[in-house]
Amino acid sequence: MDMHQQIINFLYDESLKDEFKELDYDDSLLELGIIDSVKMLDLIGFIEERFGVQVDDDDLYPENFDSINAIVNYINSKKNN
Amino acid sequence: MGYSVKIADLEKDKETIVSILERNRSRTDTDYAKRFDWIYLNNPFGRAKAWIIYNDDTGQEVGFTGVFPRPVFVNGKEYLAWNCGDFSIDKKYRALGVALKLRRAAKNDVDAGRVPFLYAHPNKRMEVVHLRVGHKKISEMRRFALPLKFDRYFKDRLPVEFLAKIVALPINSSLRLKYALKNPKNIKGQILANVECRPEHEALFEAMKKQFKVIGIRNCSFLKWKFADHPNFKYQQFDCYRGNQLIGTLFFTVKNQVVHLIDVLVNDHQADIIPLFARFINEVYKNKFAQALSFILQTNNPIIPLLKELGFKERNDATSSVIAYANEETNKQNATIVLNGANWFMTVGDRDA
Numbered sequence: 001m002d003m004h005q006q007i008i009n010f011l012y013d014e015s016l017k018d019e020f021k022e023l024d025y026d027d028s029l030l031e032l033g034i035i036d037s038v039k040m041l042d043l044i045g046f047i048e049e050r051f052g053v054q055v056d057d058d059d060l061y062p063e064n065f066d067s068i069n070a071i072v073n074y075i076n077s078k079k080n081n
Numbered sequence: 082m083g084y085s086v087k088i089a090d091l092e093k094d095k096e097t098i099v100s101i102l103e104r105n106r107s108r109t110d111t112d113y114a115k116r117f118d119w120i121y122l123n124n125p126f127g128r129a130k131a132w133i134i135y136n137d138d139t140g141q142e143v144g145f146t147g148v149f150p151r152p153v154f155v156n157g158k159e160y161l162a163w164n165c166g167d168f169s170i171d172k173k174y175r176a177l178g179v180a181l182k183l184r185r186a187a188k189n190d191v192d193a194g195r196v197p198f199l200y201a202h203p204n205k206r207m208e209v210v211h212l213r214v215g216h217k218k219i220s221e222m223r224r225f226a227l228p229l230k231f232d233r234y235f236k237d238r239l240p241v242e243f244l245a246k247i248v249a250l251p252i253n254s255s256l257r258l259k260y261a262l263k264n265p266k267n268i269k270g271q272i273l274a275n276v277e278c279r280p281e282h283e284a285l286f287e288a289m290k291k292q293f294k295v296i297g298i299r300n301c302s303f304l305k306w307k308f309a310d311h312p313n314f315k316y317q318q319f320d321c322y323r324g325n326q327l328i329g330t331l332f333f334t335v336k337n338q339v340v341h342l343i344d345v346l347v348n349d350h351q352a353d354i355i356p357l358f359a360r361f362i363n364e365v366y367k368n369k370f371a372q373a374l375s376f377i378l379q380t381n382n383p384i385i386p387l388l389k390e391l392g393f394k395e396r397n398d399a400t401s402s403v404i405a406y407a408n409e410e411t412n413k414q415n416a417t418i419v420l421n422g423a424n425w426f427m428t429v430g431d432r433d434a
Contacts, residue, residue, distance in 0.1 A: 030173045037209045040177040057213070060178030061084070 003051075003072050010046050011039070025068040035065065047071075053078035083137035084179055086186050089145065091121050091128060098131060098167075101145050105169040115312035120433055123310070125302040126150040126161065132186040134170075134179055144170030144179060148187050148199065149433045152298040154290050155418055159298075163187060164433055165201035165404075168210075180210045188214055191406055198407035198419045202432050208402045216406040220379050220422030222429065224399035227374040227392050229256060229365060233338070257366050263359040263391070268328075270321040270360040272368065276308040277318065281327040285346040292350060293383075293426035294418055299346060307430065308332050308343075316343065319364065321357045329357035332430065335370055342376035344430030345384070354387040362391075379403055379427035403427065 001009075004025060011034055012020055019032045029035040035043065043065070044055045053075055064074040089098060095117055102113045121129040131147040148163035165187060170179055190196050202222060203211055212218065228234070231252045235245035278301035286299045308316040319331040329347040333340050347353050365371050377399055378385060389395075403425075407416035418424050 028173055030175050036175055037177050037180060037206045041209055041213070057178060057181050060176055060181065062174055062176045062179075065176040066173065 003075065004068050006050065007068055007071055010043070010050075011035070023068070025072075027068075028066050029068070030062060030066050040065065043071075047075060051075050051079065084134050084143070084182055085137055086132050086134045086182055088186075089131035089133050091131065094131070094133060095121075097133060097142050098145055098147075101133075101142060101169050101171070102167065105171065111313050119306075119310060119312045120149060120166075121147065123306065124149055125306045126152055126298075130163075130187075130190075131167075132183060134183045136174075143174040144168075144183055146183050146187070148196075151431075151433075152303075153198075153200075153419075154296050154298070155415055156294055157290055160197045160415070162297075163191075163196050163199040164297075164431070165199055166433055168203070168207055177210070177213075180207075181213055184210050184214045188216065188406060192408050192411075194408075194411060197412060197415055198405060200403065200405040200419075200431075202401045203404055204401050208404065211402075211404040216404045217420050218402050219405045219420055220381050220403040220425070220427070222377050222399070222401045222403060222427075223380050224375060224377045224396045225385065225388055225393040226376075226396050227362075227388075227394070228372070229253075229362065229374065230372040233372050259392075260359055260362045260366070263355070264363050265356055265359075268321065268323055268356045268360045270319055270357075270364055272364055273318040273320065275318070276304060276316050276332065278304045278309075282330055282346060285327065285330060285348055288348045289346065289350075289426065294424040296426045297431050299344065299430075304332070307433075319361050321353075321360050323353075323356070328353040331357070331361055338370070338372045340365060340371045340374045342374060342429075344428050347384075350384050350387070354384050355391060358388065358391055377429035379422065379425060379431075381423045381425065382427060 008020070008023065013034070016034060019034060040060065047053060047055055059074065064070055099113045099117050121131065127150040129147050129149045131145055133142050133145040135141065136143050145167070146165065147167040148165050150161055151164045152159050153162040170183070187199055191199055201211060208218065231249040232246055235248045236242055239245045239248065282304065283300055289296055289299065314334055316332055316334050319333070320327060321329045329345065331342055332344045333342045347357060376388070376393070403422060405420055407419050409416040
C-alpha cells in the first residue's frame, strides 16, 4: 500500500466519511476537521513508528501536515536526511 | 516557514485580539470588545498579558493567548499567579506546532521567575498542548446537578403538557418538602438582584483561607470585578445567616430555568455548606425561577461530598482538565503544593470567562 493510502487509513474517521469520500491529496486536513491537536499527537506516533522518522516539535506546522501530500513530502524529506 | 510570538500591546492590539476571538469562538452571548476591556485592562490585580503569534511569510496574525493575574493563597501566603485563558488559533494553523510555540510563552515567564505559577482549564484538545509543553494535569472540573422540579423532564416524555404537570406534581411536592425539612429554623437567607460585597463577605474569605491550602482570592475587589462589573452576564447573590452572622454566600446566574452556581463563600464548609444550600434551595422554590441547580467544581473540592449528601448528582457533560505549572527546580516548595489538585479549593468561578 502506498504511503498516501496508509496515512488516509490511519486518519480515517467514520464520523467524517463524507470528507474522506472526496478527499484530494492537496485538501486541507485542518480546514476539513480531519486533524486537530489530539489527532496530531496520534499521527506523530504513527509516523514515527511506521516510517521510522523522528518528528520534532519544530516541524509541527501546517506546511508539513495540512494535506496528505504535505505529510508524504515531509516524511520523504526526513527519510532522505 | 516560520511563526513569531510577540507580546501584545493591549492598547494597539485590542482590535486584533478581539477579531481572533470573534472568528474562533461560537458564543452568541458575549460582546468580545467589552469583555476585552473588562478582563485585559480592568482586572483589579493588574493588566493581563497577551501574546500574538504571526505567520512570518504573510505577516498575518494566526492566534493569541492571554494570562490574567490572580492572587492565590498557598498555605495562607499570597502569590500573584496567572490564570491562563483565551487560547485561540485559526483553524488552518492548528497543526500543534503553532499552539506549542504560543503555549510556551507563558511557561517561559514562570521558568524565568517572573510569575510563581500558572493554572488553566483546557478542554481535551487543548490539554494535549499543555501536557506537551510540560504543564501538569492536576485534576478535572465536573458538573454537579440537582433537579428541583420534574415538569420539564415529563414534558419531554409525555404527549400532553397538562399530563406532565400532573405526573410531576407529587414528585415536586415531595422534593420541596425534603428540602424544607433540611432547613434549620435559625437559618435565614436573602437573594440579592445585584452583587454586593461588604466586610462580612471579606471575613468569609479570610475564614476560607485558613481552611484550604490553595485558594484563589475572593475578596471584595475580586467579587465586584468578577460579578458586579461583568460586561456580558448578570449575576445574583444569596446571603445566608445563622442568627445575625453571615455563614455563606452564593453567586449565581439563571439561564433557561437553571440556576448556574458560579462560586461560594463559606465560613466553615463542614458545618455550613448544607444549611447554606438547603436555605438557598428553599428560596429558589419560593421564587419559582428555576427547575434545577448546576455547579461546576474541581473534583477534589471538599464541598462535593456535602453537595452529594443534599442530592447533587455528578454529570459528565461539562468536563475540562485543570492544569498547573510551577518550576519544580527553582520553586520546589510551592510546586509541591500547587501541583497537587487535592490542595486546591476550586470552582468554576476560578475561570475568568
